[in-house]
Amino acid sequence: LQYWSSKRQAHQRLPPGPRPYPIVGNLWQLDKAGSWLTYTEWSKQYGEVFMIRFFNKKVIVLNSERVIKDLLDKRSFNYSDRPHHETIGLFGLGFRTVFMPYGDKWRVHRRVYHQALHPEGAKIYRSMQVEKAYQLLQNLLSSPDDYVNHFDFFSGSIVMSAMYGYNASPDDDPIIRNIKRVMQSVGQAETPELAAVLDAYPSLLKFPSWFPGAGVKRGASELRDRVKDMKEPPFEYVLKQMSAGTAEHSLVFQALTRLGDTGETAQMIKDASATAYSAGSETTPTTMQVWVLAMVLHPEVQARAQAEIDAVVGHDRLPDFSDRPSLPYIEAMLRETLRWHPIVPMSISHSALEDDIYEGMLIPKGATIIPNVWALSRNEEKYPSPERFLPERFLTETGEIKDENFDLVFGFGRRICPGRHLADASLWISIACILALFNFEKRKDAFGNIIDFEPKYTPTLASRPYPFPCSIVPRDGVNSEKLSKLIDV
Numbered sequence: 464l465q466y467w468s469s470k471r472q473a474h475q476r477l478p479p480g481p482r483p484y485p486i487v488g489n490l491w492q493l494d495k496a497g498s499w500l501t502y503t504e505w506s507k508q509y510g511e512v513f514m515i516r517f518f519n520k521k522v523i524v525l526n527s528e529r530v531i532k533d534l535l536d537k538r539s540f541n542y543s544d545r546p547h548h549e550t551i552g553l554f555g556l557g558f559r560t561v562f563m564p565y566g567d568k569w570r571v572h573r574r575v576y577h578q579a580l581h582p583e584g585a586k587i588y589r590s591m592q593v594e595k596a597y598q599l600l601q602n603l604l605s606s607p608d609d610y611v612n613h614f615d616f617f618s619g620s621i622v623m624s625a626m627y628g629y630n631a632s633p634d635d636d637p638i639i640r641n642i643k644r645v646m647q648s649v650g651q652a653e654t655p656e657l658a659a660v661l662d663a664y665p666s667l668l669k670f671p672s673w674f675p676g677a678g679v680k681r682g683a684s685e686l687r688d689r690v691k692d693m694k695e696p697p698f699e700y701v702l703k704q705m706s707a708g709t710a711e712h713s714l715v716f717q718a719l720t721r722l723g724d725t726g727e728t729a730q731m732i733k734d735a736s737a738t739a740y741s742a743g744s745e746t747t748p749t750t751m752q753v754w755v756l757a758m759v760l761h762p763e764v765q766a767r768a769q770a771e772i773d774a775v776v777g778h779d780r781l782p783d784f785s786d787r788p789s790l791p792y793i794e795a796m797l798r799e800t801l802r803w804h805p806i807v808p809m810s811i812s813h814s815a816l817e818d819d820i821y822e823g824m825l826i827p828k829g830a831t832i833i834p835n836v837w838a839l840s841r842n843e844e845k846y847p848s849p850e851r852f853l854p855e856r857f858l859t860e861t862g863e864i865k866d867e868n869f870d871l872v873f874g875f876g877r878r879i880c881p882g883r884h885l886a887d888a889s890l891w892i893s894i895a896c897i898l899a900l901f902n903f904e905k906r907k908d909a910f911g912n913i914i915d916f917e918p919k920y921t922p923t924l925a926s927r928p929y930p931f932p933c934s935i936v937p938r939d940g941v942n943s944e945k946l947s948k949l950i951d952v
């Protein structure tokens with residue numbers, strides 16, 4: 464009885480928050496430059512846990528490491544679901560691990576990922592990652608201005624290799640081209656605005672396709688068909704290689720062998736692996752772009768990082784994973800990159816399975832939970848002058864790497880990113896190898912004047928820097944002959 468009466472009292476004590484507008488709630492109060500900026504401001508007024516509304520949906524924003532860990536880690540049994548969006552089923556995107564509801568299917572997906580990408584398991588991909596990093600260096604040397612595309616290809620080809628043992632061609636690979644085309648249509652169709660409207664008014668979907676304004680429904684059925692193009696070809700590739708006895712080690716090969724290659728299991732393996740390209744091929748290169756931005760704006764950090772590589776690795780070979788423990792400044796720089804501009808600033812929303820009471824507040828069943836990772840990165844007590852890019856934050860006074868990092872960017876609890884070890888290795892090897900051979904500089908205009916700029920970032924779920932002027936210049940003595948020698952090991 465006491466429990467219920469305290470629960471009822473808590474009912475009247477939903478978390479505090481800004482007053483919502485009629486119908487739309489707080490949706491249009493959010494900063495166009497990134498809703499995380501508004502959330503971080505509101506957290507100063509309303510505290511570590513506050514509530515807003517998107518239409519009639521209750522959204523709880525968590526703004527400190529303490530409350531995020533209390534709820535998403537310690538009570539992960541209640542907070543490992545995802546918000547349901549009408550658009551997910553509408554566009555045939557329910558197969559993706561990332562947006563799947565908590566349950567048995569999702570558990571199988573996680574098992575498939577865990578078997579292949581747990582910290583020790585992911586090490587098997589390191590030699591492939593080194594090869595892809597060498598390919599990246601060649602691409603950067605031949606067309607440095609195209610670095611964004613080179614980063615995309617580097618990350619995407621690692622995911623394809625780890626998932627399917629598929630060695631993508633740098634020249635407009637047909638399988639990657641296909642996946643990207645589908646992802647682009649998905650991105651255009653699956654906007655947060657449309658999701659919010661359809662979530663609030665699902666009855667809109669009940670109108671027949673010919674009804675004016677129901678064009679969304681017609682487009683959706685086309686998209687559902689095309690999503691197959693994303694899943695089938697790479698999966699078929701593995702099956703063919705397996706029957707020919709030539710399959711390379713990969714997540715799909717490993718899962719089909721261990722869990723079975725028929726019926727629903729095979730379907731789940733196909734779905735899990737098809738999630739990886741969209742989950743992993745944008746996040747990794749975006750982080751690399753943030754790092755380039757940091758290098759262009761902080762030449763002193765770049766110089767110190769290069770000095771460390773030169774001293775430890777020398778000029779006759781390239782950095783390798785075995786050098787990692789001997790390069791603490793590079794390690795600190797990578798951690799600071801993740802913190803300086805967390806590329807998924809609001810992480811990916813979780814959802815509460817049941818009513819819960821936290822510090823006297825009711826977190827209602829079905830509420831969307833946003834972990835405001837941006838606010839954690841701006842915690843001035845932990846990271847004084849948080850806007851500054853200071854790798855030293857992660858070093859002791861004697862220059863050793865501290866025991867803390869900013870792996871909060873990879874999420875929380877049972878939903879934590881299963882690709883994080885693969886991503887971490889891709890980031891480290893690419894950054895270390897690139898710094899050994901290239902300088903990043905501010906670009907100069909036709910008169911030799913430096914072009915200054917203010918960094919700006921997209922307000923999207925995965926937030927990348929808007930294009931900025933920069934020059935990528937080979938370091939002294941670096942040319943194609945030298946590179947060929949270095950990578951010919």
Ligand code: HEM
Nearest residue numbers: 560561739742743746747811872873874875878880882886
């Ligand atoms: C720098 C690179 C990456 C970042 C910052 C990142 C970040 C994230 C975040 C924030 C989540 C949500 C965690 C949560 O809900 O608490 C997530 C989930 C996920 N990530 Fe990553 N990720 C990266 C790379 C990758 C890669 C390379 C792969 C695949 C090989 C991958 C596969 C996934 C999958 C499948 C999920 C869904 C997990 C689930 O819902 O249970 N990610 N990632």
